[in-house]
Amino acid sequence: MPKKRFPLPNVYALLEPGPVLLLTTAHGSQANVMTMSWHSMLEFEPPLVGCVVSDRSHSHTLLLASKECVLNIPTEEIAEKVVGCGNTTGAKVDKFSKFGLSRSAAESVSAPLLDDCFASLECRIADTGMARKYSFFVLEVIHAWVDPNIGEPRTLHHRGYGSFMIAGETITLPSKMR
Numbered sequence: 568m569p570k571k572r573f574p575l576p577n578v579y580a581l582l583e584p585g586p587v588l589l590l591t592t593a594h595g596s597q598a599n600v601m602t603m604s605w606h607s608m609l610e611f612e613p614p615l616v617g618c619v620v621s622d623r624s625h626s627h628t629l630l631l632a633s634k635e636c637v638l639n640i641p642t643e644e645i646a647e648k649v650v651g652c653g654n655t656t657g658a659k660v661d662k663f664s665k666f667g668l669s670r671s672a673a674e675s676v677s678a679p680l681l682d683d684c685f686a687s688l689e690c691r692i693a694d695t696g697m698a699r700k701y702s703f704f705v706l707e708v709i710h711a712w713v714d715p716n717i718g719e720p721r722t723l724h725h726r727g728y729g730s731f732m733i734a735g736e737t738i739t740l741p742s743k744m745r
């Protein structure tokens with residue numbers, strides 16, 4: 568069957584790799600958490616991650632001020648909290664208490680690790696060259712923490728408009744990509 572034209576504003580829903588993340592930031596007495604799915608690996612070592620943090624978000628302000636953050640990777644168990652953190656702003660509400668998200672101190676950055684996420688990546692901003700134009704930040708992961716008890720995390724993958732795919736079956740093929 569021939570392919571049909573697909574609306575350009577919906578292209579992101581085809582390409583979004585996921586997993587959906589919870590970005591934590593902190594500066595001074597303020598801390599915040601926001602949902603983020605527009606991100607991409609850029610380098611193996613040191614691990615570099617590119618991501619879009621909108622300049623309309625409170626997280627953008629805290630990220631630019633502190634130059635550091637944590638990328639927390641949630642699973643389906645807290646899916647409703649993940650969406651809640653994307654539908655509210657930390658400029659108006661303390662999302663940690665609103666959504667009952669407990670946190671622990673990170674080793675090297677001021678932003679907290681989220682206890683209910685199976686992995687947390689402590690990051691420092693490596694490059695803001697495209698921050699003004701695209702709200703795009705390059706982050707270097709400086710420490711990575713993973714729950715050793717979770718074998719196959721059922722991560723969330725955004726398909727747009729409240730629809731999420733949940734990671735499932737794994738297959739192994741002779742790929743040359745590391």
Ligand SMILES: Cc1cc2nc3c(=O)[nH]c(=O)nc-3n(C[C@H](O)[C@H](O)[C@H](O)COP(=O)(O)O)c2cc1C
Binds near residue numbers: 602649
């Ligand atoms: C599933 C999902 C994915 C999102 N991905 C992003 C993203 O990649 N970048 C972004 O700037 N906002 C994204 N958002 C929107 C922010 O989470 C939202 O604007 C949030 O209210 C910002 O919170 P803050 O003002 O407390 O920082 C996403 C929201 C949802 C629900």
